[in-house]
Amino acid sequence: xxxxTEKKPQRPATRAHGRPLPELIFGDLWEFxxxxxTADPKLKxxxxxxxxxxxxxxxxGKYFDAINPxxxxxxxxxxxxxxxxxxxxxxxxxxxxxxTWGKMPGRERAKYIFRIARLLxxxxxxxxxAETMDGGKPIKEARDFDVxxxxxxxxxxxxxxxxxxYVAPGRNxxxxxxxxxxxxxxxxxxxxxxxxxxxxxxxxxxVIKPAETTSITALKLAEIFQDAGLPAGVINIVTGFGDTGxxxxxxxxxxxxxxTGSTEVGKIIMRSLAGTDKxxxxxxxxxxxxxVFDDAPIDQAVEGxxxxxxxxxxxxxxxxxRLLVHEPIAAMFLAKLKxxxxxxxxxxxxxxxxxxxxxxxxxxxKRIETLVAAGVKEGAEIFQPSCKLPxxxxxxxxxxxxxxxxxxxIAREEIFGPVLSVLTFRxxxxxxxxxxxxxxxxxxxxxxxxxxxxxxxxxxxKAGVVWANTYNKFDPTSPFGGYKxxxxxxxxxxxxxxxxxxxx
Ligand code: ADP
Numbered sequence: 489x490x491x492x493t494e495k496k497p498q499r500p501a502t503r504a505h506g507r508p509l510p511e512l513i514f515g516d517l518w519e520f521x522x523x524x525x526t527a528d529p530k531l532k533x534x535x536x537x538x539x540x541x542x543x544x545x546x547x548x549g550k551y552f553d554a555i556n557p558x559x560x561x562x563x564x565x566x567x568x569x570x571x572x573x574x575x576x577x578x579x580x581x582x583x584x585x586x587x588t589w590g591k592m593p594g595r596e597r598a599k600y601i602f603r604i605a606r607l608l609x610x611x612x613x614x615x616x617x618a619e620t621m622d623g624g625k626p627i628k629e630a631r632d633f634d635v636x637x638x639x640x641x642x643x644x645x646x647x648x649x650x651x652x653x654y655v656a657p658g659r660n661x662x663x664x665x666x667x668x669x670x671x672x673x674x675x676x677x678x679x680x681x682x683x684x685x686x687x688x689x690x691x692x693x694x695v696i697k698p699a700e701t702t703s704i705t706a707l708k709l710a711e712i713f714q715d716a717g718l719p720a721g722v723i724n725i726v727t728g729f730g731d732t733g734x735x736x737x738x739x740x741x742x743x744x745x746x747x748t749g750s751t752e753v754g755k756i757i758m759r760s761l762a763g764t765d766k767x768x769x770x771x772x773x774x775x776x777x778x779x780v781f782d783d784a785p786i787d788q789a790v791e792g793x794x795x796x797x798x799x800x801x802x803x804x805x806x807x808x809x810r811l812l813v814h815e816p817i818a819a820m821f822l823a824k825l826k827x828x829x830x831x832x833x834x835x836x837x838x839x840x841x842x843x844x845x846x847x848x849x850x851x852x853x854k855r856i857e858t859l860v861a862a863g864v865k866e867g868a869e870i871f872q873p874s875c876k877l878p879x880x881x882x883x884x885x886x887x888x889x890x891x892x893x894x895x896x897x898i899a900r901e902e903i904f905g906p907v908l909s910v911l912t913f914r915x916x917x918x919x920x921x922x923x924x925x926x927x928x929x930x931x932x933x934x935x936x937x938x939x940x941x942x943x944x945x946x947x948x949x950k951a952g953v954v955w956a957n958t959y960n961k962f963d964p965t966s967p968f969g970g971y972k973x974x975x976x977x978x979x980x981x982x983x984x985x986x987x988x989x990x991x992x
Pocket of ligand 1: 670671672673697698699700728729730731732733734735737748749750751753754756757
């Protein structure tokens, strides 16, 4: 049976061009002094629901704990909404739609959305720390990616609100009314912005439920809605578990529902809404392939593959969790990857040097452990660096499986953790066939020097996004969404707006 953890860092022979690699990479990793982020996240001890422009206690009087996955400490209490609270949220949204937001000219709506973006920028550092404490992602990601990108989504859609005549040229567009939205825990604030900004720009009012393990930044954003003077009821935030989510998705007032989460829950929601006239968009799971040809810029591709799967602990639906590498360079590429992941720092997410933070919950950590154990059992070869992990909190070492075949569970199932499965291919057709041989189709990456190959691959890959010589790049102007069991509908860009309006 292969060992689960590498015992001692091995010194790989040489670089591809024959020079030995510098010593410091292969001894113990340099010890950096702790560099914790110090901004005050200004957390409240208890967060209530946000309904009709006010924070209100849940009618059932129940609260649940928000746990910091980095140290398992309770950081706040979150209100648990029941069906009556969801009703109240929809009533507030309907009233706002009928009396204020739905009637307001787009150029006026734009001012509020713009204000939300600016206020979020003003409090960016505070939001980044809160996001890291609640969800476990490294502060450098929350600070440099999640929060600025969330603000960018509000800015971009503020720009659209007075230009809606250009969303569907030749047609008039109108808002749908009240929309219900449920989001997951991997990008709590960013997913919120993806969902809220286009719906607001189009003139809809909203009831949204964040994930149970990451509700805090949504409720902090509600403080910004108040500061921005957003009319009461335009956005309502209900927190809770799956039953609250089901109540949001199934509510008769919702003209449209938008869900991001697991394919399993997406299917449950679709079944429960079959036969209704609700519009629906689903952004579900993924099992993306990063495809590296022998003429790729190798060191950039190594970085791209590492970024694609170890970024945000692999808690990314479009994570490049499969590497398809061209056979002639497979051994060399794998050696470089192993060398690179030995230098990744796993630990306190609030430390500015941390590359891989905490796994979001104990439950998610167990799911990762189960699938990794299945990979070992099915005969794939595992590699994990010998980095130290904190004794408290939920952590997982970056993991690479080689010798993986298409039938292995680790090649087919979404792991949602820092685990990469490596497969090889000989021809372009074989790469396309293997990449598409999955139930999912959210994203893919192609690494090659040849533009013609990129064009051919991006046509043949059944994935909503195909990145070329890069990975995990996002922009509010660019639509994002899936094929097959990865869902339907698009978020971002003009296409994203089309999913929040009716053509009249
Ligand atoms: P993940 O596997 O990423 O945790 P889930 O699909 O379980 O994804 O959860 C995503 C979101 O869906 C969360 O906000 C969760 O509370 C919510 N949810 C879970 N079950 C249901 C359901 N039956 N109906 C609606 N929402 C649900």
